[in-house]
Amino acid sequence: MIRIFIALILILINSAPNLLAGSKSKLDNQISNILSRIPLDTKTGILIYNPLTQDTIFSQNIFSPMIPASVTKIFTTATALSIMGKDYRLSTILFTDDPNIKDGSINGNLYLKGFGNSTLSTEDILHFIYKLKNLGVKEITGNIIGDDSYFDNIYFREDWIPDESANVKLPPISALVLDRNKTVVKRKRGRRTIYVTENFKNPPLNIAQQFKKLIEENDITVKGLAKAGITPNNVFEIAEASIAITDLISMINKHSDNFLAECLFKSVGAFYSGQQGNSFYSQQAIQEFIKENNIYSVNTEIVDGSGISRFDQVTVASVNGVLETMYFDLKNFESFYNSLSYAAIDGTLRNRLSDLPAGFSFRGKTGTLNSVIALTGYLMSDDKDELIVTIMFEFTRGSWNFYRDIQDEIIKVLAEWKKESSDY
Known part of the structure; x- marks a missing residue:
């Protein structure tokens, strides 16, 4: 009986490759x-x-x-x-060139610099503003500067791909992003007011303008302008928003x-x-x-x-x-x-x-x-x-x-x- 059992096992072992080959076929x-x-x-x-x-x-x-x-x-x-x-994170960081902001005033500029965080939202920007208010800031004497210099300023695929003909259009691709580089604006159509979505034309400038507007709406005075520019080396970090890769x-x-x-x-x-x-x-x-x-x-x-x-x-x-x-x-x-x-x-x-x-x-x-x-x-x-x-x-x-x-x-x-x- 044992010999028969062993023989059956050997038959199964020897036939397995053939069974698998048949399965593959x-x-x-x-x-x-x-x-x-x-x-x-x-x-x-x-x-x-x-x-x-x-x-x-x-x-x-x-x-x-x-x-x-x-x-x-x-x-x-x-x-x-x-x-x-x-473990890498992509960030947007708020800087200032004023080393002392505990006196209630930023005597200088605010810099909003993007490091590839493409998910930054208005909610994130409001958190930056809440941080300023919690620090006691009531006035900014300088400018609000948007900085997207971490990338080049070739914002559209059609401009970096020669002879590109794809008809899928995207908002501008930039290192500093806010709300996917789009905004909703009011337009008049006859007697009606309609709302349309428009892409930013100049991301660092448009985002600086949006940021300045929100700062002022939250009772912080801004004496300077909204601009696009470059963040200098001698700045101090105030806040950061980031996303894990x-x-x-x-x-x-x-x-x-x-x-x-x-x-x-x-x-x-x-x-x-x-x-x-x-x-x-x-x-x-x-x-x-x-x-x-x-x-x-x-x-x-x-x-x-x-x-x-x-x-x-x-x-x-x-x-x-x-x-x-x-x-x-x-x-x-x-x-x-x-x-x-x-x-x-x-x-x-x-x-x-x-x-x-x-x-x-x-x-x-x-x-x-x-x-x-x-x-x-x-x-x-x-x-x-x-x-x-x-x-x-x-x-x-x-x-x-x-x-x-x-x-x-x-x-x-x-x-x-x-x-x-x-x-x-």
Whole structure:
């Protein structure tokens, strides 16, 4: 009886590779059948990869350049997290050149300087004013100066990307930001008064003007003017408002926020270079991140932080390389992973993949432009190896919903395959 039992065990052990091979063949057929519904002129790139075993589960066209759309944001956020570290904070700081403000008067200027905090709000500015009042300040003899010199003053993507034709317009990208560099103004239309949203034309000046107005509304006299300018070295900090980089990249990746992504892009350039943030230094930082981590770089060029530009080019292999790099980054993976949209729960994937098998989840980043749709992320499970999944399409026929369904079907098939293969 024992000999029969041992023989059965040996048969199962020897046959396991064949069973797994059969399972892999079945998976290939299932994915190929799903892809067979796609029009022949669609450009497709797919890579399904196990980072722990370094096995390629399925691949197609992984080295050809493709337009990533908002998948570009994983290059921006991964680079930022890697070079700045998960404890980094992006700030806006209020300074004065008066060394003594305990006499109830600031005999000099107030400087509001931005260091890439793209989430500063009117509420934050009011906290600055409350701090002034708590310090007993009743008068400011000098000027209110907005300083955005931490970045260059090339505020629009169209001005730093030659021949850019993307029609998604953003407010000005600046180091000093207030309320996303927009304001609501009253306009007369016939006999009616309407309210419209306008972008700032000159962020440091417009923000200084808003700040001065709020200061005066809170019973502090300002004798000087609102201006744009540079903060000198011999100043004293009064207050600071900041955001953790982990919170910022979560806002960017979960909700695919283009404005915040572009501001972070410039912050990456400033931090990397130790100089004024600009698109050149930002691109250099991302290229260095790719090079240092041995990520496949041929046919990969990132020209903005958001992915709005169709001049952004990546390969499925390079996208996979970013996710694999972050997967093995013990210090930063949790922050990066948690910044991604959680399928069926939040962000751009909140209405997708609600029917994955029990114990499976998907965290990822979507990308959508006209005739472009992309998805990359981690298919995770409670007790099985994780998979990195990247599926990108450039199409001339069909709708975004059609290609989203294709992406979702492939991920569900992968989850079922992982579930079945674990039984062997």
